[in-house]
Amino acid sequence: MSERHPIIAITGSSGAGTSTVTRTFQNIFRRESVTAAIIEGDSFHRYDRKEMKLKAAEAEKAGNNNFSHFGANANLFGEIESLFRTYSETGQGKSRKYLHNAEEAAPYQQEPGTFTAWEDLPAGTDMLFYEGLHGAVVTPEHNVAQYPDLLVGVVPVINLEWIQKLYRDKNMRGYSADAVTDTILRRMPDYVHYITPQFQHTHVNFQRVPIVDTSNPFVARDVPTADESMVVIRFAKPKGIDFQYLLSMIHGSMMSRANTIVVPGGKMELAMQLIFTPFIWRMIERQKRHAPRVG
Numbered sequence: 001m002s003e004r005h006p007i008i009a010i011t012g013s014s015g016a017g018t019s020t021v022t023r024t025f026q027n028i029f030r031r032e033s034v035t036a037a038i039i040e041g042d043s044f045h046r047y048d049r050k051e052m053k054l055k056a057a058e059a060e061k062a063g064n065n066n067f068s069h070f071g072a073n074a075n076l077f078g079e080i081e082s083l084f085r086t087y088s089e090t091g092q093g094k095s096r097k098y099l100h101n102a103e104e105a106a107p108y109q110q111e112p113g114t115f116t117a118w119e120d121l122p123a124g125t126d127m128l129f130y131e132g133l134h135g136a137v138v139t140p141e142h143n144v145a146q147y148p149d150l151l152v153g154v155v156p157v158i159n160l161e162w163i164q165k166l167y168r169d170k171n172m173r174g175y176s177a178d179a180v181t182d183t184i185l186r187r188m189p190d191y192v193h194y195i196t197p198q199f200q201h202t203h204v205n206f207q208r209v210p211i212v213d214t215s216n217p218f219v220a221r222d223v224p225t226a227d228e229s230m231v232v233i234r235f236a237k238p239k240g241i242d243f244q245y246l247l248s249m250i251h252g253s254m255m256s257r258a259n260t261i262v263v264p265g266g267k268m269e270l271a272m273q274l275i276f277t278p279f280i281w282r283m284i285e286r287q288k289r290h291a292p293r294v295g
Contacts (some may be wrong), residue, residue, distance in 0.1 A: 001149045002088035003290040006127045006283045008036075009084075009135030009144075011202065012154035013070065013161065013195045021154050021206070022131045024272045028280060029129075037125040039083070041132010042098040044076045045069060049113025056186075068183075070133060070190035077142040080134060084147035087121070087128045094118045127283060136198035145201040150279055153202035160210050160224065162217040181218060204275065207232040208265060229265035232256070233275070241275075249274055 001007075008025065012018040022038075029036050047055055052074065059067035068074060083093045097116045099105040105112045121128075136145040136153070145151065156164065162184055169175040169183075199205055208231050210224040235241055238259040246261055247253050250271055253263040263271045 001147065003286045005088050005091040006149040006287065007084055007088060007147055008127060008129050008150045008152070009148040010129075010131040010152045010154060011041075011133065011135035011137075011198050013133060013191060018131050018154045020269075021152060021272065022129075024269050025129060025276065028273065028277055032277070032280060032284075034280060034284065035122075035124065035126045036129040037087070037093075037095070037121045037127070039095050039128060039130040039132075040098060041080075041130060041134060042100070043096045043115065044080050044132070044134070045098060046074050046076055048098075048115055066186055066189045068187040068190045070187050070194050072139060072194065075134060077134060077137060077139060077144065080130075080137075081142045081144050081147070084128070084130075084144060088147050091125065092123075093121050093128070095121055126287065133195065134198070136201040137194060138197065138201065139194075145198070149283060150276075151202040151204075152276075153199040153205040155199055155205060156208040157210070157214075159214040159217045160208060160229070163214060163220045164223055166217065166220070167223045177218070203236050205232075205234045206268070206272075207234070208268070226265035226268065231263050231265055231268045231271065232260060233263065233271060234260045246271070246274060 010018050010021050010025070025036075026038075028034070045052070052069070055074070056067050059065075083095065087093045096118045097104075097108075099108060099110055099112055099114055099116065101112050105114070108116055110116070130148070134144060135148065136151050138145050155161070165184065166177065166180050169180045170177060175183075208229050210229045212224050212228045214220060214224065234257075236259070243255060243261060247255070250261075250263050250267050252267065253261055253271075256262050261271075
């Protein structure tokens with residue numbers, strides 16, 4: 001954690017909804033005139049798309065049917081930890097981009113599924129913002145979770161997470177239902193060992209819970225809408241959270257535990273704005289107090 005160079009990390013698995021949370025934070029940054037270095041977790045995969053297919057085939061041939069993007073062998077945990085440590089100390093670091101599709105790849109004149117070169121972060125940023133799979137990962141070798149000043153977990157109930165992934169990968173990325181199902185099954189051990197444990201380190205968790213039948217996610221035709229879900233928001237340390245204010249501002253919200261508020265799915269973004277804007281205010285105030293004096 002750093003007073004002068006704060007870090008915010010959003011962590012959750014593929015299809016969990018972390019991109020939605022990122023858009024909310026970007027809106028807050030724009031409104032509050034905060035300059036953030038944006039880091040995409042996919043850029044810390046160890047292999048590009050072609051290499052990953054080869055490595056997965058090699059692993060399968062060797063009897064390992066669970067090689068996945070969720071696990072340690074397919075990611076650069078050390079580089080994430082190094083970036084967070086360096087940024088917290090100096091406000092600097094290196095990053096790259098993973099080019100998911102032709103539109104993202106075109107400006108770099110590269111193929112989709114490849115990485116750009118490592119580059120220095122922009123100078124003079126107010127904070128670092130990470131969104132990806134491993135913002136709070138802890139292993140015997142690495143402890144990424146110790147560095148962020150704000151750790152946010154995004155973790156829908158598992159059937160909803162699978163529905164979201166199936167829908168996105170089939171409709172937006174062109175995969176077949178069987179291919180996406182195989183991916184879900186292959187990732188399950190790494191999901192249990194590397195994704196789920198992160199949520200014990202997060203400061204705030206957002207869990208979307210559908211209020212429609214999702215008992216068989218593999219035959220669902222669409223993703224439950226915001227109005228067909230509730231969002232459970234759990235604070236690891238509720239001291240200082242004005243729950244009465246949140247209850248008064250978010251229609252239809254309620255407390256389920258002393259550290260947990262439940263809001264209608266359609267109010268999730270509003271809840272994030274109300275919860276995280278004060279967090280960012282406090283970060284900026286602390287940053288100003290600890291800024292080096294000039295003259």
